[in-house]
Amino acid sequence: TSIFRLKEHTDRLFNSAHIYMMKMPYDKATVMDAQREVVRANNLKSAYLRPIAFYGSEKMGVSPKGAQVHVAIAAWEWGAYLGxxxxxxxxxxxxxxxxxxxxxxxxxxxxxxxxxxxxxxxxxxxxxxxxxxxxxxxxxxxxxxxxxxxxxxxxxxxxxxxxxxxxxxxxxxxxxxxxxxxxxxxxxxxxxxxxxxxxxxxxxxxxxxxxxxxxxxxxxxxxxxxxxxxxxxxxxxxxxxxxxxxxxxxxxxxxxx
CATH class of the missing domain: 3.20.10.10 (D-amino Acid Aminotransferase, subunit A, domain 2)
Incomplete structure (x- = not known):
């Protein structure tokens, strides 16, 4: 099993975080390894992989200042999106x-x-x-x-x-x-x-x-x-x-x- 264009998808995640001034808590290599591990751990052969970075619940309000950036990775079996x-x-x-x-x-x-x-x-x-x-x-x-x-x-x-x-x-x-x-x-x-x-x-x-x-x-x-x-x-x-x-x-x- 292989992940298609893992580097490019991870680069886009980090570029998106940079645009929105989110300080990623991990480096790219760590996030890439984690994505591979999620696929391995779930024994997936054909799947959709979704890494996401988000602010935690440390504070409320529009400003993210003071909120921690978290990273989650989900993967699941996936058929054809549009059938x-x-x-x-x-x-x-x-x-x-x-x-x-x-x-x-x-x-x-x-x-x-x-x-x-x-x-x-x-x-x-x-x-x-x-x-x-x-x-x-x-x-x-x-x-x-x-x-x-x-x-x-x-x-x-x-x-x-x-x-x-x-x-x-x-x-x-x-x-x-x-x-x-x-x-x-x-x-x-x-x-x-x-x-x-x-x-x-x-x-x-x-x-x-x-x-x-x-x-x-x-x-x-x-x-x-x-x-x-x-x-x-x-x-x-x-x-x-x-x-x-x-x-x-x-x-x-x-x-x-």
Missing amino acids: EDGLEKGIRVKTASFARHHVNVTMPRAKVASTYANSILANLEAITDGYDEALLLDTDGFVAEGAGENLFVVRDGVIFEPEIASALAGITRATVHTLAKDLGLEVRTRRMTRDDIYIADEAFFTGTAAEVTPIRELDNRVIGAGKRGPITQKIQSLFFDVVGGKVAAHADWLTAV
Whole structure:
């Protein structure tokens, strides 16, 4: 059993703490070792791993000054976040009425729990209306990201992604950039409107939980052929091969437990 991109996930935890001025009580090596131990101790073969840093109950109030920073690590068996069927056939997505936070509301380079209040509202709206997931626009009306995922679209053989000013710079997103290059595919970043997605040939979400999930429909508009597209399938297949330890070129992304 190995952990995928353990260093990068741990770096993001520490960077997020730094942005929010949280003094971590352990160094990176200790936190990385603890994550490996949690997987080992629970004898997990395929799991979701979540390290979290939080303030304790030493005091009340908005100011965290004087409160101790604690670190917890949880891991549990995990299936496909957006469904096994979704991985193969694609999911239905709704553009949320809720905008993604402005860059000066929460800090988008930090993965922080408070950001997910916004995601919860968007996701609940989508699920209640019969969709599988939500897409959020930024405060200017341009595409930001999914409720818990980064977005890519394919048009004329080229992969495009929206600018990530107000979105989390995902680790799976960065992985897809590398895998696309391995496959000889170009990735371009630009401002994107939601109707850019309507007329795309393919679209897919990426994320630690979502992995690589095709999108077959947005706002009742079928995207492309209405199923997982060929480029999405290539990216997805290579991604799972890498995570499964089948690609020697990216063995350094796996940390044995």
